[in-house]
Amino acid sequence: MTRKSIIIFILFSASLIFAFYYLIKEKTHTYDLIIKEVNIIDAVNHQIKPNKTILVNSDTIVAILDDFPQGNISDNTKIIDGNGKYISSGFWNMHTHVCWKPNLNKKLFPILLSYGITGLRDMGGRLDILNQFKEDSKQNPSSLPTLFGAGPIIDGPNPIHKDFSVAATNKNIDKVLDSLYKNKVDFLKVYSLLPKTTLETIAKFSNEKNIPFAGHISEFTEPIEAVRLGQKSIEHFNGMDYLIKETDSTSLKSFTNALLKNKTWMCPTLVIYKRKIDIIEKKDLFKPLYDDLDVDLKSEWQYALNNSSKSKDNLSQLKEDYNAYKKLVKWFYKNDVNLLIGTDFAGMPFVYPGLGLHEEMQLFSDIGIDNNDILKMATYNPAVYFGKHKTHGTIEEGKKADFVLFNENPVDNINNTRSIFSVVKNGKQLVE
Numbered sequence: 026m027t028r029k030s031i032i033i034f035i036l037f038s039a040s041l042i043f044a045f046y047y048l049i050k051e052k053t054h055t056y057d058l059i060i061k062e063v064n065i066i067d068a069v070n071h072q073i074k075p076n077k078t079i080l081v082n083s084d085t086i087v088a089i090l091d092d093f094p095q096g097n098i099s100d101n102t103k104i105i106d107g108n109g110k111y112i113s114s115g116f117w118n119m120h121t122h123v124c125w126k127p128n129l130n131k132k133l134f135p136i137l138l139s140y141g142i143t144g145l146r147d148m149g150g151r152l153d154i155l156n157q158f159k160e161d162s163k164q165n166p167s168s169l170p171t172l173f174g175a176g177p178i179i180d181g182p183n184p185i186h187k188d189f190s191v192a193a194t195n196k197n198i199d200k201v202l203d204s205l206y207k208n209k210v211d212f213l214k215v216y217s218l219l220p221k222t223t224l225e226t227i228a229k230f231s232n233e234k235n236i237p238f239a240g241h242i243s244e245f246t247e248p249i250e251a252v253r254l255g256q257k258s259i260e261h262f263n264g265m266d267y268l269i270k271e272t273d274s275t276s277l278k279s280f281t282n283a284l285l286k287n288k289t290w291m292c293p294t295l296v297i298y299k300r301k302i303d304i305i306e307k308k309d310l311f312k313p314l315y316d317d318l319d320v321d322l323k324s325e326w327q328y329a330l331n332n333s334s335k336s337k338d339n340l341s342q343l344k345e346d347y348n349a350y351k352k353l354v355k356w357f358y359k360n361d362v363n364l365l366i367g368t369d370f371a372g373m374p375f376v377y378p379g380l381g382l383h384e385e386m387q388l389f390s391d392i393g394i395d396n397n398d399i400l401k402m403a404t405y406n407p408a409v410y411f412g413k414h415k416t417h418g419t420i421e422e423g424k425k426a427d428f429v430l431f432n433e434n435p436v437d438n439i440n441n442t443r444s445i446f447s448v449v450k451n452g453k454q455l456v457e
């Protein structure tokens with residue numbers, strides 16, 4: 026070899042080594058989280074997508090692959106082996122009351138997350154606590170559920186829950202609404218004793234300011250009127266007994282048509298009607314979770330239990346109502362009314378945090394609602410409700426990494442929502 030060809034050889038080899046090194050380096054990928062070989066539940070399309078690998082960067086799904094990604098994976102990547110497991114978008118409890126005690130979120134919210142609940146709609150509590158909890162969730166999005174809330178309940182001049190309500194009259198309603206709006210509540214919670222004219226003022230404000238109002242049907246308003254005024258969701262079955270009792274179902278049909286036309290959501294909270302019966306029958310009330318509950322909540326539940334025998338509620342009437350409400354939920358489902366899963370946690374004694382949502386899903390399944398649709402109601406529907414379905418509610422590229430993983434398939438049996446293997450919030454694994 027000439028001196029010149031030796032130099033060329035060395036240069037050639039060096040560039041090969043460099044290129045090879047670069048190729049290797051290029052193939053070292055950094056992801057924050059990889060969930061490999063997992064079965065994705067696509068509840069919206071009633072499909073299972075088997076053996077997929079989900080790649081997450083920060084709080085977002087960046088890709089969903091058929092195989093584990095080629096090349097080297099950074100040592101910092103957290104890998105969850107999803108083999109044989111099922112994964113769903115995180116659950117939302119769409120009717121809770123968590124904003125009644127400062128710092129309650131510190132102990133309660135991790136319990137909710139451990140049950141796969143990554144989002145909450147708070148249906149009434151203290152405004153300062155709501156704002157604090159929302160701030161906490163914003164600061165710690167990987168360890169606390171996302172929270173939307175109403176702050177205080179807007180009720181009539183003599184509110185049912187004095188502690189957490191504003192007593193609204195036609196005189197003060199404008200001030201009340203302005204103040205809630207300025208305090209950036211996510212929606213307005215309307216309640217059972219609102220005079221019709223006050224509700225009309227709220228509806229007008231809601232429309233002008235583009236802030237939803239949701240809640241109970243007032244005793245002074247026909248359900249169909251509330252729907253026509255634009256109430257975004259109806260909680261429970263207050264004021265709806267006439268829909269069940271009448272023999273011909275003309276009213277039910279026109280009410281249902283109004284719900285569909287106005288895209289009104291129904292949040293039945295079936296579990297509260299079951300629990301009313303359980304409390305009188307004193308059955309199925311104490312679960313292991315009881316010991317960990319907040320002390321004030323426990324004494325409230327105990328008080329309710331002690332006084333249940335004095336209750337004016339008639340057991341056979343409660344059972345009759347419960348059966349009628351179950352039929353009504355089935356009717357709404359069959360007629361494509363938008364349904365939500367909520368439990369009224371802390372509004373109804375012995376409805377447990379976290380667990381209650383799984384019970385509600387079970388009650389929906391018991392009345393013959395398709396399990397895929399139930400999972401959709403607990404994941405995708407809330408995203409649509411909040412207008413966040415482009416970023417939340419399903420497992421797709423570009424969406425938020427809020428997941429719950431199950432050992433068993435909940436589509437086969439809805440009770441399998443309780444077989445939680447792991448929970449991921451904002452791209453971080455919380456429960457192992």
Ligand SMILES: [Zn+2]
Pocket residue numbers: 120121122148369372
């Ligand atoms: Zn409630």
